[in-house]
Amino acid sequence: MAADDLLHWRPEFPILANSVYLVSHSLGAMPRRTRDRLAEYADTWATRGVRAWAEGWWELPRTVGDLIGRIIGAGPGEVVMHQNQSIAQATVLSSFDWRGPRNGIVTERLNFPSNLYLFHALEHEGARLVTVESDDGLTVPLDRLLAAIDETTRLVSVSHVVFKSAFVQDIAAVIRRAHDVGALVLVDLYQSAGTLPVNVRALRADFATGGSVKWLCGGPGAGYLYVRRDHWETLRPRLTGWMAHRDPFAFEDRPIDYAEDAYRFLNGSPNVPALYAARSGYEIVGEIGVEAIRAKSVRQTQHLIALADAAGIRVAGPREPAHRGGTVTLDVASGHAIASALAARDVLVDYRPGAGIRVSPHFYTSSEELDAFIGELTRAIETQAGRPTTASTSAAY
Numbered sequence: 001m002a003a004d005d006l007l008h009w010r011p012e013f014p015i016l017a018n019s020v021y022l023v024s025h026s027l028g029a030m031p032r033r034t035r036d037r038l039a040e041y042a043d044t045w046a047t048r049g050v051r052a053w054a055e056g057w058w059e060l061p062r063t064v065g066d067l068i069g070r071i072i073g074a075g076p077g078e079v080v081m082h083q084n085q086s087i088a089q090a091t092v093l094s095s096f097d098w099r100g101p102r103n104g105i106v107t108e109r110l111n112f113p114s115n116l117y118l119f120h121a122l123e124h125e126g127a128r129l130v131t132v133e134s135d136d137g138l139t140v141p142l143d144r145l146l147a148a149i150d151e152t153t154r155l156v157s158v159s160h161v162v163f164k165s166a167f168v169q170d171i172a173a174v175i176r177r178a179h180d181v182g183a184l185v186l187v188d189l190y191q192s193a194g195t196l197p198v199n200v201r202a203l204r205a206d207f208a209t210g211g212s213v214k215w216l217c218g219g220p221g222a223g224y225l226y227v228r229r230d231h232w233e234t235l236r237p238r239l240t241g242w243m244a245h246r247d248p249f250a251f252e253d254r255p256i257d258y259a260e261d262a263y264r265f266l267n268g269s270p271n272v273p274a275l276y277a278a279r280s281g282y283e284i285v286g287e288i289g290v291e292a293i294r295a296k297s298v299r300q301t302q303h304l305i306a307l308a309d310a311a312g313i314r315v316a317g318p319r320e321p322a323h324r325g326g327t328v329t330l331d332v333a334s335g336h337a338i339a340s341a342l343a344a345r346d347v348l349v350d351y352r353p354g355a356g357i358r359v360s361p362h363f364y365t366s367s368e369e370l371d372a373f374i375g376e377l378t379r380a381i382e383t384q385a386g387r388p389t390t391a392s393t394s395a396a397y
Ligand SMILES: Cc1ncc(COP(=O)(O)O)c(C=O)c1O
Pocket: 083, 084, 085, 086, 087, 112, 114, 159, 161, 162, 163, 188, 189, 190, 191, 210, 211, 223
């Protein structure tokens, strides 16, 4: 097999020295240089004090957003940073009046629960929620999703890659259908950006949201929001704050006069330390390029499926690369206990009820680690089979 050039990144990720890290769909590994970035944040605060705002902190939602823009195909200034993905979605949702006849929100049962909670809350404001069902709990039939979108739909909000199963949705088809009937589309890119190429401009997506915790290796506290430029002038989010004002330092006490640029979609002060922490992961993913990450991911996830087949372990999610993101989902009994047993042996994966154990190679994963993982998993399954089943109630990220 050809040499794997991406393995030269391994020393940049300290946790790889002592664990088999297959959980980047949940928390990407921390780049070594993130520690320096956080020290830079502390030094800046310590030495520059309040001057730091004018010297870069105020601009962080945009300068860091530009690093994401490069990864998802947005133009400069078109992505702004929030504290998490849920806030970014809520900002978009707060821009519409849900009382008129065009009050439909079309979504899918497998959308991330945080988003679904937000949509349900809007039912109190007049929104009519249409939730497209999944037959198998892992995939969403495209024809059913497209058929649910009609002239009463205001917004379609779907994930590009389903978090439980890594099922890839045909976002281009959804956007085409929505635009044909005058609806807008909000795409959750959390499980795709950084592992699956995506270009929001080419797709003509109206809105896109995501965060840093997973494939982008940016750590917690940094979500992002893309809004297509031609919507900037008309959208007035009710979830707002002084950073969204045209002239925030005028401290006006009247209804907000929105900024003309993407700052109109911000609210209060940014999460400065998280934005320092997030940069390194984005820079590395941007430098490697998502095409190269995807090529390796397809190779390794196919290999993982072959190893699972050989070991007699059922693959729950999509088997064909075109329908699968960066994660392979394996259906094993007592999945939570198995994931915990593997973690105790420094093999890191996770478990989602109704789907299975989620296993994700990333650009820093070696093929030896996949072999080691299958060996450990087989042993854990055998050990577990010899034990009485116990229900686990402990929280698991
Ligand atoms: C697809 C998807 N959307 C949203 C989230 C959550 O986003 P946040 O916690 O930033 O609101 C996750 C995972 O945590 C996810 O997998």
